[in-house]
Amino acid sequence: xxxxxxxxxxxxxxxxxxxxxxxxxxxxxxxxxxxxxxxxxxxxxxxxxxxxxxxxxxxxxxxxxxxxxxxxxxxxxxxxxxxxxxxxxxxxxxxxxxxxxxxxxxxxxxx
Amino acid sequence: xxxxxxxxxxxxxxxxxxxxxxxxxxxxxxxxxxxxxxxxxxxxxxxxxxxxxxxxxxxxxxxxxxxxxxxxxxxxxxxxxxxxxxxxxxxxxxxxxxxxxxxxxxxxxxxxxxx
Numbered sequence: 001x002x003x004x005x006x007x008x009x010x011x012x013x014x015x016x017x018x019x020x021x022x023x024x025x026x027x028x029x030x031x032x033x034x035x036x037x038x039x040x041x042x043x044x045x046x047x048x049x050x051x052x053x054x055x056x057x058x059x060x061x062x063x064x065x066x067x068x069x070x071x072x073x074x075x076x077x078x079x080x081x082x083x084x085x086x087x088x089x090x091x092x093x094x095x096x097x098x099x100x101x102x103x104x105x106x107x108x109x110x111x
Numbered sequence: 112x113x114x115x116x117x118x119x120x121x122x123x124x125x126x127x128x129x130x131x132x133x134x135x136x137x138x139x140x141x142x143x144x145x146x147x148x149x150x151x152x153x154x155x156x157x158x159x160x161x162x163x164x165x166x167x168x169x170x171x172x173x174x175x176x177x178x179x180x181x182x183x184x185x186x187x188x189x190x191x192x193x194x195x196x197x198x199x200x201x202x203x204x205x206x207x208x209x210x211x212x213x214x215x216x217x218x219x220x221x222x223x224x225x226x
Contacts, residue, residue, distance in 0.1 A: 004153075032213045044154070044202065044217040051213070089153050093213050098144065098167060099204075101153030 002027045006090050006102035013080055013109050021075040021105045023064075023090035031094040033057075033066050033073040038087045038104070047075075047088070080109045115218035117203050123224045124193055131189045132221045136205030143186050144215060145178055146202040154202055160186060161207075193225045 007022040025033065035047040035057070048057030053068035062077045073090060087106050093099040116135045124130050136143045142161050146154035157176065158168045162183040175193075180186040190197055200222050204215035 034214070036217075043219040044204075046214060046216065049214060091153070093215065095213065098156040098159055099146075099154070099215055100156070103151065103153045 002031070002092060002094070002100040004090050004092055004100055004102040006088075006105050008105070010106040010108060013107070015082055015109055015111050016079045017109075019075070019077040019080045019084075019107070021088055021090075021107070023073045023075065023102060025071050025073065025090070025092050025100075027071075027092055027094065027100075029094055030068075031092040033064070034091040034093065034099070035062070035064055035073070035075050036089045036091060036101075038089065040086070044089065080107070082109045082111050085109050115203055115205050115216055117201075117218040117221050119221060120219060121222050121224075123226065125226050126193060126195060128193055129189065129191045130193060130223065131187050132201055132203075132223075133185060133187050134203030134205075134218060135185045136203070137216060138184075139207070140205035140216075141183070141207040142205060142215075143180055144204040144206070145186070145188050146204065148200040148202055148220070149198075157188075157201075190223075193223075195225045198223055198225045 003026045032051045034049045036044045037047045048059040050057040050066035056065045064075045087104045089104045090102040091099045144159040145157040148154045160180040175191045178188045200220045202220045203218045206215045
């Protein structure tokens with residue numbers, strides 16, 4: 001079956017540091033890949049997505065590239081802010097079916 | 112459009128009681144999904160509908176769980192004879208419509224506590 005593995009957290013960074021959260025997946029076919037963010041006390045929000053190999057999703061300074069050869073979709077941001085503190089989930093979804101999520105990575109950014 | 116809404120936001124119940132949650136999807140979305148999320152874990156798939164048809168149900172889902180989407184709009188998730196292990200956040204998502212069909216938009220969730 002499908003699965004998603006995220007780097008374990010928590011991750012603590014200073015403001016303006018570079019962020020990478022690793023995500024690898026196992027899936028049949030060519031699923032769409034997603035990053036969701038969950039701020040404290042709030043629901044899951046879509047951060048970015050990519051639907052095919054070599055696509056780059058981007059939003060709010062975050063980026064992730066769909067790498068079919070390494071089955072990865074790592075999340076990056078060049079300069080994090082305190083407001084980026086949240087839990088980040090990597091997910092895959094094949095053809096509008098159910099999504100499979102990683103266990104989430106908690107990011108804390110300190111001023 | 113106000114997004115996906117869920118009611119109630121919080122539910123506290125005693126073991127053995129039945130509970131029902133409601134989800135109202137984004138109006139033009141034809142797919143609706145239910146997930147369960149426990150602390151420190153990612154959402155776990157429960158079931159999903161396309162219009163009023165229930166297309167898939169997790170094998171992990173107990174027979175005590177049932178979901179309906181009678182008119183292809185809102186959905187209900189019922190848990191019968193609740194157990195303490197059912198305590199979790201229950202998330203609803205919807206997708207479809209005129210735009211990207213594979214992006215799921217989530218509601219705020221219903222937090223269930225079984226005493």
